[in-house]
Amino acid sequence: MKLSPEEKAILAGKRGPAARRAMEIVAALGEIYGADHTVPIKSAQISGISYKNIGEAGLDFLKQWASEGARVAIPAMMNPAGMDLGRWKEMGIPEGFARKQREVVEALAAMGVQPTLTCAPYLMEPRPSRGEHLAWAESSAVSFANSVLGARTNREGGPSALAAAIVGRTACYGLHTDEGRNPTHLVEVSCPLRDEADFGALGYLVGKEVKGGIPYFRFLADSSPGWDELRALGAAMAASGAVALYxxxxxxxxxxxxxxxxxHSLKVKSLDEAYRALSSPPEQVDLVWIGCPHSSEKQLEQVASLVQGHKLKARLWVTTGREVRQKARKAVEVIEEAGGLVLADTCLVVAPVEALGIRSVATNSAKAAFYLPSYAGVRVFFSSLERCIEIAL
Structure with a gap:
């Protein structure tokens, strides 16, 4: 791979040992994937934030880089942690886990990474523009940035996204190139798609089939998906397959x-298979969880309209980003007056669920329904938002 004089200087250690290792990672990935140069990036999103996922080894890695003077060169953001940093006690998070989780966030913050703690950074400003190169790591965020916004990012790992943030560039291959963005599968969908759960169910089916391919959707029935429906579609495909662009x-x-x-044509006439695979209705639901990916303002308002004037009989958690929670204060107040909890910074998939006494969850997220049984050992009821809220009422 051809390196610029600046990149060669970083490799020679001119910016310190951590920056040198970061440049080594970027260059090595370029060699592996056949890139001949790097591209400057506008932003990076770092995954592997939850202490549940990275453990002591990951925390030591971050502390070492921070102690060696690693600093990001472009705006960089954190993915969700294993808890709401301000409301972890209300979640029931053990104090030992909370202490370690704060250390992870502090180590990244010392390197200049913004504690956004959301899987939906595109809901914040400034939003990536079409054609901009990024180094994002969270699978649903990667899918949305590439597909809906037209930005360009491969599906980075946590360390590679951090490395790209430190040197301000990433290797130019895959979805950073024009030829790497052409579809591999035509998907014709003839069944009706009523809501986000249906789009998630569709995503589950298509992701399983195309794996790491690039699907091109043609909706034969009336369907005009908005951002939230497209987010559900992309998140599910990234979970059941490895789809980073559609x-x-x-x-x-x-x-x-x-x-x-x-x-490579694929026809989808029914979503029944997805609902059967993703839903294993328990006798009792311990928690109704909405917000995977993190809820938008519109979604918070939808939940608020469904619970307004009621008192919840089951636990309801709605996860979102800090900025969105602040903007949607009225909806948040309605949800919490009904007995729900609107959490920022976190995601149930990366929270220490085993320590929280949660054994069964109802959700409208196909991504959550796919991951929770294997990641947290819980039974999942997967259905529409309205049906999930009915369970909480």
């Missing part, structure tokens, strides 16, 4: 410009 005919920004695949 196109939707007439909707996503690059759909009119890409070349359709000559073969």
């Amino acid at each position: 196109h939707v005919e007439g909707i996503t920004p690059e759909a009119s410009e890409v070349m359709l695949p000559p073969s």
Whole structure:
């Protein structure tokens, strides 16, 4: 891979040992994937924030880089942690876990990473623009940035995203290139899609089939997905497969410009298989969880409208980003007056669920329904938002 004089200087240690190792990671990935140069990036999103996921070894890694003077060169953001930093006691998080989780956040903050603690950084300003190069790591955020916004990022790992943030660039391969963004599968959908749960169910089916491919969707039934529906679709495909980019005919920004695949056609006529696979209804639901990916203002308002004037009989957690929670204060007040809890900074998938006494969850997120049984050993009831809220009432 061709390196610029500045990149060679970083490799020679001119910016310190941590920056040198970061440049080594970026260059090594470029060599592995056949890149011949790097591209400057506008922002990075770092995953592997939860202490549940990275443990003591990951924390030591972050502390070492911070102690060696590693500093990000461009705006960099944190993915969700294993708890709400301000309301962890209300969640029932053990104090020992909370202490270690704060150390993770502090180590990253010492390197200049912003404690956004959200899987939906595109809900904040400034939002990535079409054609901008990024180094994002969270799978649903990568999918949304590529597909809906038209930005360009591969699905980074936590360390590689941090390395890219430190040197301010990433290797130019895969989804950073024009040729790497053409669809591999045509997906024709003839069944109706009523809500976010249906779009998530569709994403689960398609992700399983195309794996790491790039699907091009053609909706044959009336369907006009908005951002929240597209977020559900992309998040589920990234979970059941490894889809980091998709196109939707007439909707996503690059759909009119890409070349359709000559073969690999997939027809979806029913979502029943997805609902059967993702839902294993328990006799009793311990928690109703909404917000995977993190809830938008619109979604918080939808939940608020469903619980307004009621008192919840079951636990309801709604997860979102700090900025969105602040903007949607009225909806948050309504949800919490009903007995729900609106949490920021966190996600149930990366929280220490085993320590919280949660054995069964109802959710409208196909991504959550896919991950929770294996990640946390819980039974999941997967259905529409309205049905999930009915359970809480």
